[in-house]
Amino acid sequence: xxxxxxxxxxxxxxxxxxxxxxxxxxxxxxxxxxxxxxxxxxxxxxxxxxxxxxxxxxxxxxxxxxxxxxxxxxxxxxxxxxxxxxxxxxxxxxxxxxxxxxxxxxxxxxxxxxxxxxxx
Numbered sequence: 550x551x552x553x554x555x556x557x558x559x560x561x562x563x564x565x566x567x568x569x570x571x572x573x574x575x576x577x578x579x580x581x582x583x584x585x586x587x588x589x590x591x592x593x594x595x596x597x598x599x600x601x602x603x604x605x606x607x608x609x610x611x612x613x614x615x616x617x618x619x620x621x622x623x624x625x626x627x628x629x630x631x632x633x634x635x636x637x638x639x640x641x642x643x644x645x646x647x648x649x650x651x652x653x654x655x656x657x658x659x660x661x662x663x664x665x666x667x668x669x
Contacts, residue, residue, distance in 0.1 A: 597627055
């Protein structure tokens with residue numbers, strides 16, 4: 550295969566993947582966004598491990614620089630994904646902030662103490 554058709558093939562696959570990805574994501578109902586985000590974070594964690602391997606493989610200066618950029622981008626992606634997932638899960642939290650849903654204050658083990666806080 551010559552260089553030009555191979556480049557066109559890669560471009561075609563990239564555009565097709567972008568189109569299919571956009572169509573799939575826009576069809577996801579809001580209830581499934583949090584589980585989907587968690588799965589995406591797991592995939593991003595795998596790419597982080599791969600970029601760490603590339604950065605530490607000592608295959609030349611360019612590979613090390615690209616590996617460092619990949620580690621930085623994957624780390625930002627994983628951390629941002631977990632922050633967004635945490636924020637989305639807090640939107641579904643019921644009850645008073647910092648307390649149990651029944652208004653009782655939790656003890657050190659996270660168990661709600663009977664008679665602590667809330668109306669009797």
